[in-house]
Amino acid sequence: MTDALKIGIAGLGTVGAALFRAISTRHNSLAEICGREIIITAVSARDRTRDRGLDLDSVAWFDDPAAMAREADIDVFVELIGGDGDPAHAAVLAALGRGRHVVTANKAMLAKHGVELARLAESNGVLLNFEAAVAGGIPVIKAMRESLTGNSIQRIYGILNGTCNYILTRMQRDNMGFAECLSEAQRLGYAEADPAFDIEGNDTAHKLAILTSLAFGTEIASDEVYVEGITNISIDDIHAADELGYRIKLLGVAQRTASGIEQRVHPTMVPKGSMIAQVEGVTNAVTIEADILGELMLSGPGAGGDATASAVLGDVADIAKSRPGHQHAPALGRPATQLEPYRRARMQSHEGGYFISLKVEDRAGVFASIATRMAENAISLESIVQRARPGRAAVPQTVILVTHATMESNVRAAVDAIKAEGYLAGEPQVIRIERTRES
Structure with missing residues (x-):
């Protein structure tokens, strides 16, 4: 059997802990599937005294994730810290610079630095995998980067934030006001104590910008997304939409036009009979419209420790299965040096x-x-x-x-x-x- 794939995990929160447990409990089956063992040799987190219910005795501990990226005995650096700046960005740069593969769930960092990181990964002959950064456990990145090669994508749209979809679903189904639904989402752990990033549409915008790059071969342009959240949606709007035959969803939409690419995030009325209207609760869904395939809709858990850890583990397993000399798919679907500058569409x-x-x-x-x-x-x-x-x-x-x-x-x-x-x-x-x- 090939030498074990050694990984380091930066960030032992909900997702990091779930990933650690998954690799530990599935050690033998992963080795059979991947043709080599996957072992955790290093971790990094802010508080080494916290009891996470994990056996960390056999792994090296690093207080500084960038130090782990540079110095630890690892092949893959898994970044689960979050945030568009340091320490996550510095640690990923260090890992790629040392020729280590990187797996990340950090959509904010990718939305801001994705092209830079893709270029560095490709110049050093390593992988930058980020399935978990968009739509949680739904394998949309892999589908767009690999399975849809040869298709020309015309439009991609979807429900990319479980918090917003949960709130709109409860308003519709249980005749509840926005504030009451938000409070319930916070109580259940679906919304943060400060939910602004989700409910104002920014989380969806970051994910949409990444999908846009993959769909249309352009540089990531998160600053070019029109963003409108759901805070102004009232129960009266929900009722009116229902009477007219619609459901209200927060959608991210990107489409190719004759004058450029259009990216927008906003509350949207969709026909009750459409598949996207049936997506409820914290579930996410992405619809891709392509010339050869037609329409493809992927739906599933969009957040949560297990769903995100599943996507991260899939990325790690892909690296474990690869062999020296194997040609890797570029991080953003085409070589980063060949991505076209983003050209915003004229209003239509x-x-x-x-x-x-x-x-x-x-x-x-x-x-x-x-x-x-x-x-x-x-x-x-x-x-x-x-x-x-x-x-x-x-x-x-x-x-x-x-x-x-x-x-x-x-x-x-x-x-x-x-x-x-x-x-x-x-x-x-x-x-x-x-x-x-x-x-």
């Missing part, structure tokens, strides 16, 4: 149209004014409905508009013009409607 009509909800004073001429402002901005309406409250004339009424395909700039201009009229009783709500192939 959104094919699915828009849902616009307006709370208005109940007075004569409001309907006509709204229709006029829409027409002035070249917006064609599919429907306009007033949800009146009988016998309560003094109470603001809700007007719901559904547009045909139109430009976002036109929608924003029309909404601003309506706001200037002075009859709104609250901020307008604007949500994109995403068409799927099933619809």
Whole structure:
């Protein structure tokens, strides 16, 4: 049997501990599958006195992960620290510089430094694997990097954050408000004490930027993602969507256009009958639209220690199976030196149209004014409905508009013009409607 593959794990939190246990308990089966043993020879974490329920007696301990990357007797450096800067970034640079393979679950670091790290890995003839960085246990990175070679991908979209999907699911299913659902998610451990990074859409944006690079062969451009979170979604929006035949999901969407690449993260209405609408709770899902394959949807656990550890272990096993002289797939699907500069698409009509909800004073001429402002901005309406409250004339009424395909700039201009009229009783709500192939 080939010499054992020696790994060092930086970060012994939920994922790191789950990975340590998985390798320890599956030692024999991994050796049979990979053709060599996988052994943990070093670890690094902030607190060596903490009881993690792991037998660390036979491994070398390093307080500094970068020191472990440089000095430990390892073949693979597994980075599970997190964060886009040091110590994670410095440690990965050190590992790649020493010619060690790297496996990471760090989407923030990849979104910021991914191209740099891919170049360094390729120049040193080592692997940079990151299946766990996007969509948890779903093998979307491997599918895009290897299985879809030869396909031209036109669009990729999906639910990439379990926290947001859990909140929207509970709002829909249990008629709960946003704040109550968020509190429940925090109690169950699905949301952080400070949930802003998730619910404001930034986590999804980092993952989308990585997928965009793999899909379209461009450099990672996380700063070019339009980002809008779910904090403004109300139970009234959920009910209105339901009545119109939609579910609201936080989607990350990237697509190729004639003028460049479009990347956006925002709440989206999807038809109830679509597959993406059926994805509930903390589950993630990614849909890839390609010219040869057609449409492929991958769905599964998007977070959690075991799901993430499973993806990390898969990356480690791939390295264990590789042999000297084997040609590795480039980290980002094509050699990093051949990635094209990201070119942002010009604004175009959104094919699915828009849902616009307006709370208005109940007075004569409001309907006509709204229709006029829409027409002035070249917006064609599919429907306009007033949800009146009988016998309560003094109470603001809700007007719901559904547009045909139109430009976002036109929608924003029309909404601003309506706001200037002075009859709104609250901020307008604007949500994109995403068409799927099933619809």
